[in-house]
Amino acid sequence: MIVANDLEVRVGARTLLQAPGHHLRVQPGDRIGLVGRNGAGKTTTMRILAGETEPYGGSVTVSGEVGYLPQDSREGNIEQTARNRVLSARGLDEVRAGMKRQQALMEEGNEKKRDKAIEKFSRLEERYHALGGYEADSEAAQICDNLGLEERILDQPLKTLSGGQRRRVELAQILFAATNGSGKSETTLLLDEPTNHLDADSISWLRSFLARHEGGLILISHDVDLLDKVCNKIWYLDAVRAEADVYNMSFAKYKDARALDEARRRRERANAEKKASALQKQADKLGAKATKAAASKQMRARAERMLNELDEVRVADKVAHISFPTPDPCGKTPMQAKGLTKMYGSLEVFVGVDLAIDRGSRVVVLGYNGAGKTTLLKLLAGVERTDGEGGIVTGHGLKIGYFAQEHDTIDGDKSVWQNTIEACPDADEQDLRSLLGAFMFSGDKLEQPAGTLSGGEKTRLALASLVSSRANVLLLDEPTNNLDPISREQVLDALKTYTGAVVLVTHDPGAVKALEPERVIIMPDGDEDMWSDDYMELVELA
Template sequence: MIVTQDLEVRVGARTLLEAPGQQLRVQPGDRIGLIGRNGAGKTTSMRILAGETEPYGGKVTSSGPIGYLPQDSREGNIEQTARERVLSARGLDEIKRSMAKTQHIMETTEDDKKRDKAIMKYSRLEERYQALGGYEADAECAQICDNLGLPVRVLDQKLGTLSGGQRRRVELAQILFAATSGSGKSETILLLDEPTNHLDADSITWLRGFLSKHEGGLVMISHDVELLEAVCNKIWFLDAVRGEADVYNMGYKKYLDARATDEARRRRERANAEKKASALHKQAAKLGAKATKAAAAKQMLARADRMMNELDEVRVSDRVASIKFPEPAACGKTPMFAKGLTKMYGSLEVFAGVDLAIDKGSRVVVLGTNGAGKTTLLKLLAGVERTDGEGGIVSGHGLRIGYFAQEHDNIDPDKSVWQNTIDACPDAGQQDLRGLLGAFMFSGDKLEQPAGTLSGGEKTRLSLATLVSSRANVLLLDEPTNNLDPQSREQVLDALTTYTGAVVLVTHDPGAVKALEPERVIIMPDGDEDLWSDEYMEIVELA
């Protein structure tokens, strides 16, 4: 169970959330959708619930195991294999290593005392291993991983050789493995921040079923409406306007109706109160003209003020970032060539000998299974990583690249929003940058906020803001709609539709592909090129 007491969440001087008493609590059987616009405090609140950071005010108490999946998950020793990382959730990886070492001693020592001691130790380890379901664990681990799009061959690769999407799915597999013995029943409270990022359609369907059966308690941040509808039996809505949490003990669809009813009631009550207050003000003005009636007039004004102050605040429409990709700088017919691109991780070949040419204004989608090298290809094109072997990138006349990194690697978490923007756009004037950041909903104290404390959606907006000032004529976009609320996502899709430069896009979002209206497709890891057809749309979500 997790219980908050007079919780107050702040970032800098800005209050994100006040939840008096024990308003927010997570109990077995609760499957809670934590929703709100980007920047409302969802990720910060989740970190507090997980014990990763302290609240500004109040306290959080918890009992029982917690499985926390942060939005930007980069846990684990990169020398571990994926299988070891998942098994570590129950400590099985350490026990297995100890058993192997002890068995080696048993088989090789000539000292009878050492052998007897090793036999006794092995017996204790094996008993512990069996109690934790160790002999079934490999199969269970492989099954969970397969359901999350991690085939068996990936499980024995080191974490350092995996793509960002694969690493995140390993972290999710580890948490789910810890939370269940295969039945889906558990005492573990799951705190999941955007768990469907990097998952294909089949994996999302499986996860939806898994979470629907989870009985240990769940708090989930997601912009996936179908997932919220299928899984959640409660909703916490963080209202960025009021700095409050509204708790709805109902599923997502009923919550939408209830919230609409609440907002309509607030508007109706305010309209009635404003009408009455206006009448009181007029009457007070008449009475105030007479000295003998001044006290009565003052009482009427106080009554009108009290009437307005006691009202629930009417929710105003959320601001939406004004996202528009840059007017591209002039360039030649083919601003970018790539020849023989190859990427190896140790002896593991991700892809080899990939050739492509990005023509002026061309629109290209990169497809391939998870781990096929889509993100790595964009990193090579952006110059963030170097190709292995003799291949490379040839810059055509006037090439200017704008790169959007899926993991927000281009953002320094220790620097402020403002300093990150200045570093990314050194040639731009400060006034222009302030106007740009304002259009992306960064202003005031928000400019001095450390970028590492931003939500995933806010990091996405900050990364997009730096692209806008770049005048790039080749945009390399790696999952640009991840973590965005619906309104911001629509802004990105509109920007894709109107941008006239070249785009190379990696995405699981069919809406982003439709907005791009691609001409070509690159299929990884072979780098095969084909003209776009609607048949490829069927595999976008599976790629």
């Protein structure tokens, strides 16, 4: 159970949320959808409830186990295997490692050491069985399989996995810790965009898993179908009023209820403004007479109270004006890749990939999770170096704009403004301020540390840097992740109108349709083909 008491959430001088009393509480059986526009404070509030950061005011009381999946998960020991990372949720990894060490000592010739090793092995084996033993190992593997992590991946070190694979390992670890596989658990799950990097089958399995979870659940997601199928309660963070509205109903019913609430507020304000206006006019008449000055003052005060006691009327959400840059001129083939190869130790990601990016070409990169799609974009962007003799051939006028899936181009310790001027050192300062304003960054928001931004805000910041770059080749890795529906549509419209070359990695069918690709690259082999709608069924599996 989690109970917030007089919770106040701020970022810098900006108040995101005030929730008096025990307005926000999570009990077993509550499956809560935490919703609101990008920047309303969903991720910040989730981090506070998870105990990752302190609230500005009030307190949070937690009882029982909590499993928290942050939007940008960062693992500790990247040398650890994926299997051991999942098993570590119940301490099974350390017990197994201890058993293995004692088993090696048991095989040695020294009788005294062997007897001691046998004794320690027996104690460890008892502990292993108490934690679920080999059945738990099988259960962890089953959860991993349902999340699209194949058996061959589980014994690889985390450092060799793609960003999407690591994210799924973290989700598997949390689900394994929370339950015995039946969904029956008292653990409170706090999941921030859990479907990022999941294919359609894995999302379907996760939806069923969460719908039968008996512990508490708070879910941040832009997957409307997931919210509708899983949630029985909605917390709506209103960025205008800095308040949370609690709806004890499904997501579909909540949308209708919120529309009615907003209509009620508009009617109440209109009526109050009409009455207050009449009082003000009467006060003006009385104020002209010295003998009626006190009565006039009382009427004005009453009119002000009438307006102040009303709920704020929600105005239309501001929308970022997202566009991609007007590309600088370039040659016919601004970029070529020859013999790109990537290895992690002895593990081969891909070998000998060739690719030519012509002026204005539109290419989509597909392949299963872990096939090397993100790695390919990093090589093209110059963020990583190829292994072997291959490389990038730079054509006339090449200017690259790179959007990183994990927002690696953003320095979380620096402010929004510092990140922007470092990304665009030659741009005019006033032009940059106007650009950031169009992307909904202005005032105190410019001084906010980028690490405290929500996933959607980081996406907007990264896109803003692209716009001022005048890039003629855009390398886009999942540019619609974490965006609310309105911002996502803005990105799709920008893709449609951009005239430069695009290399796109995405699992969003809408992004592929907006791009209207000419070619497709299938990883890990790097096979190239002309685009056909037959490839659309591979997009959600990418």
